[in-house]
Amino acid sequence: DNFTDNTINYSWNVTVNDVDQNIVINEILPSAGGNVTINELESIAFSIDAYDPDGNPLVYNWQLDGASVSTTDSYNFTTNYSSAGSYVVTLNVADNFTDNTINYSWNVTVNDVDQNIVINEILPSAGGNVTINELESIAFSIDAYDPDGNTLVYNWQLDGTSVSTTDSYNFTTDYSSAGSYVVTLNVTDNFSDNTINYTWNVTVNDVDQNIVINEILPSAGGNVTINELESIAFSIDAYDPDGNPLVYNWQLD
DSSP: OOOSOOOOOOOOOOOOOOHHHOOEEEEEESSEEEEEETTTTOEEEEEEEOOTTTTOOOOEEETTTTEESSSEEEEEEEEEOOEEEEEEEEEEEOOOOOOOOSEEEEEEEEEOOOOOOOEEESSSSSSSEEEEETEEEEEEEEEOTTTTTOEEEEEEEEEEEEEEEESEEEEEEOOTEEEEEEEEEEEEEEESEEEEEEEEEEEEEEOOOOOEEEEESSSSOOOOOOOOOOOOEEEEEETTTTTOOOOOOOOOO
């Protein structure tokens, strides 16, 4: 009352409750949630750059189809040739102080990638030049498989004409086979453009055939007896299957 020492006083105890601040996200890769598609053998780098303004340490939990796969700020999703399919990757981030959390989810599709055909053995050695003689043969064969389990399709060709659709081909010759040939092999897994090709240049050398005797008189060799004043007609009916002219030489004593 500004006249005497008559005063009154009040006092308040003020408590300010802490309010948990939202987690701050600087960056998240791939873009926050959604659909992601890759091929087998590829990978996806999942990561998050975040912090809690209150200074609390963040707790991370990455899950792949419900199973925990990482508790850091990143997770690398890797694939192999058996990974084709659909997956769900989730991320939960908490400040380990209140119920302040953030959650993300990605639907990941992994496309099937056709594996290369595996060759265990090929005979003769893969491609090149092969030389044989008439009456000889060459056994062509391949031992191969498709790691994806697809059935292999074979196509052997001789000078452009299909001669076998199995895993082997037997090249045979006769006395009229002398010359040059090209043997090719195409193998596919009947699924994609995954194919292998081989080429062999085959040379068949001419082999001289035996002279063919139709008739010889008197009978071939032996002893012949005649009387004086008689005669013997020696003759031969023969030819060369190769078409070469025959040269004859009769000798007496």
